[in-house]
Amino acid sequence: MSNRLFNFCAGPAALPEAVLKQAQAELLDWQGKGLSVMEMSHRSEEFTQVAETAEQDLRDLLGVPDNYKVLFLQGGASQQFAQIPLNFMAEGGSADYIDTGIWSAKAIEEAQRFGHVNVAASAKGYDYFAIPGQNEWQLSDDAAYVHYTPNETIGGLEYGWIPEVGDKPLIADVSSTILSRPLEVSKFGMLYAGAQKNIGPSGLVVVIVREDLLGNARASCPTMLDYSVAAKNGSMYNTPPTFGWYLAGLIFKWVKEQGGLEAMERLNQTKQRTLYKAIDSSELYSNPINPVDRSWMNIPFRLADDRLDKPFLAGAEERGLLNLKGHRSVGGMRASIYNAVGQDAVDALVAYMAEFERQRG
Template sequence: MTTRAYNFCAGPAALPEEVLKQAQAELLDWQGRGLSVMEMSHRSDEFVAIAETAEQDLRDLMQVPDNYKVLFVQGGASQQFAQIPLNFLPEDGVADYVDTGIWSKKAIDEARRFGNINVAASARAQDYFAIPGQNDWQLSKGAAYLHYCTNETIGGLQFDWVPQTGDVPLITDMSSDILSRPVDVSQFGMIYAGAQKNIGPSGLVVVIVREDLLGRARSSCPTMLDYKVAADNGSMFNTPACFSWYLSGLVFKWLKAQGGVEAMARVNHEKQRRLYEYIDSSELYNNPVSRSARSWMNVPFTLADAALDKVFLSGAEERRLLNLKGHRSVGGMRASIYNAVPLEAIDALIDYMKAFEKEHG
């Protein structure tokens, strides 16, 4: 029997081993029904119960207020970049966006296809290593919404504060840090997150949207992209990503068994503390991100000599420390340490980094 490796992939990312084992046990015969969840009608009582339980568990984990709809939709977070302006930006209106990295820029570029977008703040002047304070933001009067990304998966830049927008709805991409530590959902008009990092497998997006924002979609908005249609149909206007939804529900159960989001926050704090502490003490490794804006989930780092990158990655593979290569746009290394990555994986990575530095430093 092979031993599972430590997986530092940015997404699709590590899933809890307990969840995979349960899915494996139920793959051919879900709870004695004689068929797989993948073969089950999404209209059946059995799958509707799976879906409703998953939603309630997520509501419990995030303490979602009753006046918010929880949707399980398809298309990935990138589809939301178009779906958001189609639903919330009037054709003669303006929306504010904050640019803190590659995913923010992708959201901005896509939104500009549908209307007037004001970049209220950008981390470009700080080389995307720090987040501009809100006092320096240039917000629009009467903006339809303000959009930002809580955690930039590629650059490792994360907000440790929530922007204050008054009556302007706050919309955020939480794809890579949802469920990693508590958030006050009531501060947001909408939260969305691709599943493949902290929720479950790819193919699913969780949307948490305040009810009063529904019903604002443009007449040109495709039916499938109207959040109100999704809400009115229990996220089943068409056949949903049933297996991804089911697996996400198992992850929510697992999170509850760990003690919920508060307990995960304590573990995640310790994981990132240990890794950054070692990087900062090293003469071989470097992380340039401002300490107040360092991601808990995605830790990029470089070696003093880039010629050692391939050697480092080869050695990591031999030790079954997988997917540490940085994104092609920035290079270097990146350790994605989502909820399902255990503390033992961080210690194993640090031990390897120490041994590598001793040999090559």
């Protein structure tokens, strides 16, 4: 019997137990080869098969068109904040960014090191509780690309739509939403995702980039940060994070076994509805986000009296409900309910929330 508890961490996040058990079983002896996948050469025939299978499974899940490269890189999503302008923004150039919270703000701040950033729209006027409609956006004519963050994991603000930006490449940080539902890849010039939410362990980032955008990196761009170099070398210009890549491949298989992204969408829809219903029907808990802009993956909520935060968290841990403390910048609570967090975890959280409120009624 498993002694695993319910983990609501925003990242590194819960991984499917079945995947962890498979990795555990293969840890010392991968498929009878007498060594761990961590110990084999990334150039070996065996690991090449691991890598190619993982890429194909991800392509299958997302329906990635043939004219897109799928890259498995190091550095996490935050490194992309610099890597994107180095690859796509010419010296003295500019790009459009949309500000909806902390992660988009970090992307903006980093891009400003490399050129002009036009903040084409900001949620600041809504106290970051709502996303500005596209009718409010002021896109520039000379932007090299348009960047946005579909889901702000800290604030719990999420787009329910894909922006229309004409012939400009649309670039999105899908770290917290990838694999949670179907996604029309062809609407984007580039997608990138840190692995530690719905893909696998931290230290790996997946980049899906349209081929015609490659080969335009600045002369000053470090070789390791040039997407075209990564693409030409099959993400193996240097030794890649092989164990993270292997685990990502296991998770892609697991998602397929669950029924693919349509099945994940149904599950995730039910989970988020269950939790928001509990919050909205309560007098103790609240969520400030405009209902149509609420995140499916990261659900922040506050208690009516902040003095109850500590006893709430203590009681949650006693019941095996882990990592519910909100981000230090916003306080309160946050439940991250990625793919590997099941309906049973959400039901247990909702039951505890109701119990805690009754005790203080």
